[in-house]
Amino acid sequence: MYERFFDLRQRPFELTTDPHFLFWTPRHKEALANLEYGVAAGKPVTLLTGEPGTGKSTLLRAAMRAEACRHVRWVYVANPALTRDEFVALLAAEFQLSARASSSKGALLHELRRTLLERRAAGEAFALVIDEAQAMSRALLEEVRLLGNLESETDRLLPIVLTAQPEFAAVLAEPAMLPLRQRIALRCTLGPLDVAETASYIASRLRTAGGDASRVFTRDAVILIHELSKGIARTINVVCDNALITGFALGRRPVDSAAVMEVAADHHLEVPKPAEPELAMAAAAPRVEARRAESRPVSSLARLWRRNVAS
Helix, strand or coil, X not given: CCCCCCCCCXXXXXXXXXXXXXXXXXXXXXXXXHHHHHHHCCCCEEEEEECCCCCHHHHHHHHHCCHHHCCEEEEEECCCCCCHHHHHHHHHHHCCCCCCCCCCHHHHHHHHHHHHHHHHHCCCXXXXXXXXXXXXXXXXXXXXXXXXXXXXXXXXXXXXXXEECCCHHHHHCCHHHHHHHCCEEEEEEECCCCHHHHHHHHHHHHHHCCXXXXXXXXXXXXXXXXXXHCCCHHHHHHHHHHHHHHHHHHCCCCECHHHHHHHHHHCCCXXXXXXXXXXXXXXXXXXXXXHHHXXXXXXXXXXXXXXXXXX
């Protein structure tokens, strides 16, 4: 619709989990290293948390395509709001087990362990990914814990990756969840982008789509997009896409803050108080440096492992 007007090959702000558009902040790189390490090294459970729209699903897709996990067959559960029986039947179908395994937890665990051992002997590994884990019942989380116990004499047979929203931390903190909590070997978190990262994120997506950010959005428009979206990537995409439609309709290039304000009104977004753009950009710099300085012992191990794999 607006691609030709803005000299783009494709729409840059679609709400899809396309890894080609993945934007690499230091936190994204660290989280990807944790996911790759957790699966390739056979860790029982790796947990990725973040607010809705921060890019968890997109990062998962990138991990599933990573060279370090090329030997892994991924079983992906997108909607875990299931009963125990539905979960057992789903696993039996995904792992191509017998009809008996689909109706019996004992048969499922027995057949699944045998299948995983056979596939591992043939050089193939499996990983179970459960998206939106905060939607799981406590009973289903116990089933996940049992799956994490599947092992050979030397290795875990089924590494598990859970992605969840921040409220999942309260569930894990419950005393009954201690056995599952103890099996979480790696944790990583995605947060909102700051203003400098938002500007880089928008520019990166536009470059991937064949465009030039300086010809598409004004600087003030980018700062306003950050304030309206609060740094949430999915909301940035919504605002940018609608702003490009508005700019195209008005024949306005680059898109300015007035066009972005029209989008804010249409989508009932909270309009921020006026601020000096220079102060906003300057305030972002120390936050970026502080985030880059953040480190965790497990994440350092994951980064070291990733460098070794690359070499």
